[in-house]
Amino acid sequence: MDLVSLIGTILAFLVIIVGTLLKGSSVDALLNPAAFVIVICGTLAALLVQTPGAVLKRALAMLPMVYRPPQHQPANLISRIVGWSEISRRQGLLGLESQIDAESDRFVGKGLQLLVDGTEPEALRGVMEVELETREHSDLLAARVFENAGTYAPTMGIIGAVMGLMAVMQNLADPGKLGHGIAAAFVATIYGVGLANLLMLPMAARLKGMIQKQTQMREILIEGLVSIAEGENPRQIEAKLQGFTP
Template identity: 85%
Template sequence: MDLVSLLGTILAFLVIIVGTILKGSTLEALLNPAAFVIVFCGTAAALLVQTPGPVLKRALAMLPMVYRPPVHRPSELIERIVGWSEISRRQGLLGLEPQIDGESDGFVRKGLQLLVDGSEPDALRGVLEVELEAREHNELVAAKVFENAGVYSPTMGIIGAVMGLMAVMQNLADPSKLGHGIAAAFVATIYGVALANLLMLPMSARLKSLVRRQTQMREIFIEGLVSIAQGDNPRQIEAKLQGYLP
């Protein structure tokens, strides 16, 4: 669990609630079912129109990564690669075959299998880089779904506000309803802007950052396997891969 991201989300809600109270309003003023339907359901409808089903499904599957991000330890990966290179020098590339079944990442298993099968370094790099680029592209497209939601929700908030003001204009003859009606109209704007800037856009940026970190890990992995295929010395491989570390 990423406590920093969780704390940020909780703080986002507290900002709206505490700010409303400090401005002299009440929590009941924030509760408006009509505004909720217009902003949240309207944003969801826009995403359904724009986003293909598989991309939307992937985006929802990535959402838990905001609070439970995958663990990236480049130094540990480099140690494993150096260990594989030492095994290959002692036992040959076939000595790495038992390592394949112990890997949970399909990308790692595929790379090790290509290495064990005796693929040439250039062919090995080519196959893995094509898959890396495809994976990165698909994951960035999925992360952009939340960015798109952050674009649509403020507009839906404005639509909700205008619809609320239309209802107010129909009750101009009753001044007692004007204040409440205008306040309710602007609740939709609060929903739309808050949804975009406190949740959707930060989530999208967070997921994109995680995708880039995962890409860096896979780049280290590819470079390490190519070095093993070239027969480089384990110490040379370690020194080369250390350049990826900050």
């Protein structure tokens, strides 16, 4: 569990609640079913119209990564690649066959399989780079779902506020309802702007950062596997791959 992200999410809700209290209002003022339906359901409806089902499914699958991010450890990966290089020098490429089944990452397993099969270095690089670009594109599309939600939510909030004001205008003859009605109208704006800037947009940025790190890890892997296929010395491979790390 990533405590920083969890604390940030909790703080986002506290900011709205405490800010409301400090402004002299009450928490009950934030509870508005109509605003919830307009902003949350409206944003979801817009996403469903825009987003293919497969992309939406991938986005939902990536959501837990915000709070349970995958571990990106370039030094550990480089150490493993150097170990594979040493095995290949002692036992040949077929000596790496036992390493394939031990890999839980399908991308790593595919690269090792191509290496064991004796694929030419440039052909191996080409196959793996196509796989890399495809995965990166798919993941970025999924991350943009949250970015798009952050775009639609404030607009839905404005729609909710306008609809609330329309209801207020219909009750001008009853001054006692005006204050409550206007306050309720702007709750939708709080929902929309808060959802976008405290949750959706930060989540999208966080996921994009993770995708970038994952891409870097895969680039290290590709370069390492190609170097093994070319028969480079393990120490040379290690020195080359160290260039990917700060």
